[in-house]
Amino acid sequence: MDAKQKLTPGALYGLLGYRLRLAQQAVFRDFAVSVPGLSPGRVGLLIFIDANPGVTQSRLAEAVERDRSTMVGVLDQLEARSLIKRRRGEDRRTNGLWLTRAGCTLLARALRGIARHEKRIAARLSAAERRQLLELLGRISG
Amino acid sequence: MDAKQKLTPGALYGLLGYRLRLAQQAVFRDFAVSVPGLSPGRVGLLIFIDANPGVTQSRLAEAVERDRSTMVGVLDQLEARSLIKRRRGEDRRTNGLWLTRAGCTLLARALRGIARHEKRIAARLSAAERRQLLELLGRISG
DNA sequence: TCAAATTGTTTGGACGCCAAACAAAAACTC
């Protein structure tokens, strides 16, 4: 009942994958607080569509490194919430993607939340450290 | 057909959460190749149980920062594969966890796979960089 | 002794990953 026996982390704590998961979990939790109602992944899509209006589903999926088939359901939901619209392209296989006005508005709000979020996260890192973290992460992503 | 219009990443690429996801995805993909048949999370559990035989479900969940309720199903599966066993503790609410012999064997094999995996990942980083990456990730995880 | 907390569990929901298949449309090949 007294002191719980100490837990030895074993090899676990030295594993990159494990440490990445812990970090990502912490970041996502903070994100959820700062940007309610929109998951990191979804905001990412909105940001990307905003920066590339008319982008195709496949190219979007490729750009954010997600599966084409995963994209369908997510976009369905965003469309159902009237945040984006699809429009058939001249290549009639494709759907072009645009933000609706509501989507723009929500994105703007989300971006303010993200700013707070990033600020809170970055508070634990100096600017140089933050930059280097991104650099090292980039090296790992290939 | 020629040059696809360039996609501008927008604010996305500067976001820590996004970059963490990309890195983790890359690491997990490589992991899946190096350690077939066992997800990173599950190997983590085996490692932890091995280092802390008799550990309780709740304490295990807490240690690896997962939910108690998530743990149940995963442990069910590991037990169904005869990799671990549960045994009721003297506090009769608890289940103590141990690796079975098969679990030990599989873990040993997995650890060899992980060694290859980490080596391949670490190839993109110097030892110092790797150390610093872990340090920075730790800072973020809180 | 009685109320409160803990443990494992179930249920239900959400998100994201992947693989295999399919029809429509476009791009190639001959």
Place this chain on the structure above:
DNA sequence: GAGTTTTTGTTTGGCGTCCAAACAATTTGA
């Protein structure tokens, strides 16, 4: 131009992980 191949969006199904709320059994604390 006819026929094959490729691409695109889609559906389906499965897996892993996360979270919240509830519950019975058990232990702890008042």
